[in-house]
Amino acid sequence: MKFDIKRGHGALLEGDGLKNLMVEMxxxxxxxxxxxxxxxxxxxxxxxxxxxxxELEVSTESDKNASEEAMIESNRKYNDFxxxxxxxxxxxxxxRMQKKAKEGKL
Structure with missing residues (x-):
């Protein structure tokens, strides 16, 4: 799924920025x-x-048998990232996704 990046924020992810953020998180x-x-x-x-x-493209796969605590923690980490x-x-x-869906851009 593709996500918009706030204007001026994408420069932080260029080069090794995205990788460094992921390693940090x-x-x-x-x-x-x-x-x-x-x-x-x-x-x-x-x-x-x-x-x-x-624009950032994100794909996730989850363990459907994980504990509720693990799912909550994973969701928190995902949202923080x-x-x-x-x-x-x-x-x-x-x-933003709802607006794109209404406009037929998804």
């Missing part, structure tokens, strides 16, 4: 096919690709 990060990949908590695969200064990476809160990201 999650620890071990691998590079695969131009994307950074890691796992944490109930999230078995978290893949992030820097498309442009205004996305706030730092995109500059938008989960509520703001949701509103």
């Amino acid at each position: 999650f620890g071990d990060v691998k590079e695969e096919n131009g994307a950074y990949v890691t796992s944490f908590g109930a999230t078995t695969k978290f893949e992030v690709k820097f498309i442009s200064k205004s 996305m706030l730092k990476a995109t500059g938008f809160s989960s509520k703001e990201r949701s509103k």
